[in-house]
Amino acid sequence: MVASVIDGKKIANELHVEIRAKADALAASHGVVPGLAVVLVGEDPASAVYVRNKVKATAECGLKSFEFKLPAETSEAEVLGIVERLNKDPDVHGILVQLPLPKHIDSDKVLGLIDPDKDVDGFHPLNAGRLSVGLPGFVPCTPRGSAILIEKVQPDLSGLHAVVIGRSNIVGKPMAQLLLQKNATVTIAHSRTKDLPAVCRTADILVAAVGRPEMVKADWVKPGAIVIDVGINRITTPEGKGKLVGDVAYAECAEVAGAITPVPGGVGPMTIACLMLNTLDSAYRAAGATV
Numbered sequence: 001m002v003a004s005v006i007d008g009k010k011i012a013n014e015l016h017v018e019i020r021a022k023a024d025a026l027a028a029s030h031g032v033v034p035g036l037a038v039v040l041v042g043e044d045p046a047s048a049v050y051v052r053n054k055v056k057a058t059a060e061c062g063l064k065s066f067e068f069k070l071p072a073e074t075s076e077a078e079v080l081g082i083v084e085r086l087n088k089d090p091d092v093h094g095i096l097v098q099l100p101l102p103k104h105i106d107s108d109k110v111l112g113l114i115d116p117d118k119d120v121d122g123f124h125p126l127n128a129g130r131l132s133v134g135l136p137g138f139v140p141c142t143p144r145g146s147a148i149l150i151e152k153v154q155p156d157l158s159g160l161h162a163v164v165i166g167r168s169n170i171v172g173k174p175m176a177q178l179l180l181q182k183n184a185t186v187t188i189a190h191s192r193t194k195d196l197p198a199v200c201r202t203a204d205i206l207v208a209a210v211g212r213p214e215m216v217k218a219d220w221v222k223p224g225a226i227v228i229d230v231g232i233n234r235i236t237t238p239e240g241k242g243k244l245v246g247d248v249a250y251a252e253c254a255e256v257a258g259a260i261t262p263v264p265g266g267v268g269p270m271t272i273a274c275l276m277l278n279t280l281d282s283a284y285r286a287a288g289a290t291v
């Protein structure tokens with residue numbers, strides 16, 4: 001079997017067009033332009049690329065962005081002060097603090113200060129709690145985007161077994177919650193799971209979010225499974241070239257899976273599209289309009 005490729009870039013671009021139309025409609029009906037504040041602390045090159053792509057997508061979607069690029073030495077108190085100001089700013093409907101933050105800044109403290117109603121990353125404990133009890137709230141962008149990709153291939157997950165490798169608060173746990181909401185039977189696997197390849201082989205839907213380059217091999221994949229690769233790892237090839245790979249050994253797994261996301265061009269662009277969606281939702285809610 002050769003897997004069909006799930007084109008996250010194309011699906012994300014289609015979402016951008018829909019978001020633009022809804023943002024324009026909100027501006028016309030309520031005079032409100034959805035605003036996203038992006039806070040970047042430090043010079044991590046990957047984070048700088050992601051932030052640049054987010055700001056670019058904001059413009060494409062007809063949203064307004066407010067950029068805060070701060071040096072690595074910025075104090076925790078200064079970052080907290082910026083978040084407090086943004087919480088009060090009526091033009092800002094979404095606040096995003098790019099992770100990872102420098103080590104001297106307590107990420108939990110910063111994320112916990114963001115107004116939960118502007119928490120478009122869905123990282124605030126209140127939004128994590130809302131997701132776990134099935135209440136409306138912001139859903140983290142990577143799991144939300146991954147769930148959209150899975151739905152394109154398989155709208156009904158009843159009776160299917162989903163295995164999520166990784167238990168982070170940002171991806172693994174919310175991904176498992178979303179799959180559960182969609183009636184999948186869900187297993188969260190992690191570094192202490194016994195016989196991980198055997199557990200993965202039972203998955204109709206396999207989501208890899210561990211941050212280990214090409215860890216998932218072809219013999220971990222059930223024939224016909226949907227494979228979602230959340231990993232983004234920069235490696236150096238034996239020829240000394242830089243290359244971006246996922247957590248899944250793509251070429252060999254594509255020979256076994258039914259559908260698979262590539263890296264780049266799979267989950268990554270959907271993360272950004274869902275950030276735009278969450279910001280749009282936030283602005284509609286703040287304006288008292290219905291999407």
Ligand SMILES: Nc1nc2c(c(=O)[nH]1)N[C@@H](CN(C=O)c1ccc(C(=O)N[C@@H](CCC(=O)O)C(=O)O)cc1)CN2
Pocket residue numbers: 049050053096097098099100121141142232244263264265266267268269270271272
């Ligand atoms: N505040 C947040 N911080 C981080 C998040 C997040 O959702 N919110 N997730 C990751 C990084 N991330 C978003 O910030 C992110 C990573 C990758 C991509 C992406 O589009 N990747 C491209 C490849 C881009 C490249 O060349 O490097 C792809 O996969 O096609 C988007 C967003 C950690 N931090």
Ligand SMILES: [Mg+2]
Pocket residue numbers: 101102103104105106107
């Ligand atoms: Mg820290």
